[in-house]
Amino acid sequence: MTPARGDHDARRADVSEAVWRVLAERGFGGLTLRAVAAEMQATTGLLTHYFPNKRALVAHALEVLEQRSADRPRPAVAAVGAADGSGASTLRLLRAVLLDILPLTPESRDGNRIWVGSWDVALTDPELAAEHAARYRRARERLTALIADAQRAGALPPGRSAADLAASAQSHVLGLVVQALLAPQEFPPERQTALLDAYLDALRTS
């Protein structure tokens, strides 16, 4: 018996919530229909109405991750507001965008932990890898635009390709996320922030 449409949508939100909790606790390696069903106190049979197989569950989990990331709080960006075209405000916005990626809060740790875990499943499947690569490409394109603005305004040296600087900045932040998740005591929020600031200072003055 397939549930009625209204129930189906409401239940789908519950399913997404349960998928998120399973991922935060056990990673993609622990994401199974059974684990999600247990988290919802539902039967595995109910879950198969939504996900005919493991791959469908993983694809949904990646969508949940993207949606949650799009909706997440961005306290640093909110604090600096939009850039006004000056080099200083563009640099402040660039710093804020990068800062809001780092796992500086428990919520951001959960989200980042799930992103890092998603790389394992994404790399096993060409289609998922391409979708994931496109997500990171879009993020790099946003960084590239900010960096090009900062170069035009004289706040970053003009000599280097903005796309290469964006790839470098994204590398730096992603690698810092991994290290901070694995060794939170060595990488408390203050040190993560200081490492990002030193990286941006080196860009500015090199």
Place this chain on the structure above:
Amino acid sequence: MTPARGDHDARRADVSEAVWRVLAERGFGGLTLRAVAAEMQATTGLLTHYFPNKRALVAHALEVLEQRSADRPRPAVAAVGAADGSGASTLRLLRAVLLDILPLTPESRDGNRIWVGSWDVALTDPELAAEHAARYRRARERLTALIADAQRAGALPPGRSAADLAASAQSHVLGLVVQALLAPQEFPPERQTALLDAYLDALRTS
């Protein structure tokens, strides 16, 4: 019936080989007793002699990964040889150590793909996370020593903590690995090398 000791050791090497092939193809998410048994054309029952449960299999996979990484070829380091105490040779060695981490060859892509996949399982288990964090800490300590040598020899600016610079360099390389694995066409070996060189130049001249 438990196999005799000599058989056991020989078979264990076969098991490690099969574990590696499963990881390279399907990631940690696809690492199951059944998949390893199929790869060896053995029964799942045989595998349970070696691994009583999934966690034992994962722990063994992380050991195989560490051993393979320790034994892997390091062409860039081999090409530059040991540092002779001069700033220039220390910088060359630092560059070579970082370069040998990047996925510049198919073998290194396999190894890196498995390292990246290992973060998902490591982050679900405090003990595995601590062991993994210790592996990255040891790598940072080796980088810290090289960077401190380069600073003493005047090849890098003396103002910043060598440990922070090592954490930054490791971040940069790890993040670049992730991007290059997800988007190999955007990050061919030449671009990975150019991004690393630009990062090192910025360190040198900032």
